[in-house]
Amino acid sequence: MATTKDRLEELEGTLATAPEAPPVTPLARTPLATRLQEPITAQQALTGMVAWVAGLAVGIAVEPPPANPNAVDPWFVSAIGTILLVALLTTFAGFLLRRRWSMASSLLAAGLLVVSTVMCPVSGHHAGVGAWWVVQLGCGLGLLARSALGLRQASAR
DSSP states (O other): OOOHHHHHHHHHHHHHOOOOOOOOOOOOOOOHHHTTTTTHHHHHHHHHHHHHHHHHHHHHHHOOOOOOOOOOOOOHHHHHHHHHHHHHHHHHHHHTTTBHHHHHHHHHHHHHHHHHHHHHHHSSSSSSSOOOHHHHHHHHHHHHHHHHHHSSSOOOO
């Protein structure tokens, strides 16, 4: 009858004779700045532009009038709106130039769009949350997902 000690010696003998695996060499990663300058396909650029135009058109169409149209927005709401507008203009410029950095700019703009959609009823700009809010949030999250996927897609060669 084999004891645990006998089995351990047997296993140690088989481990000692097992061949060693070759060393794994890490893959060289392309620097982010270089990757952002890579081109994107015309189809990726067109899809991004159409997604933004459709998402903004739907989001604006379903938004109800503000609860208090004469209320002054806090400075940070105006700052977010300004940054969103600049990021959106940068996104479209990048799409026209067909560069991957347009997807990064689109990601920033979509993130700001989601933040502003969430802040809208919280800040009192609109009276409450309704179907319009769900549709706007869906448009923003869809643009966020499209931008993230565009950044991860292989570059055009």
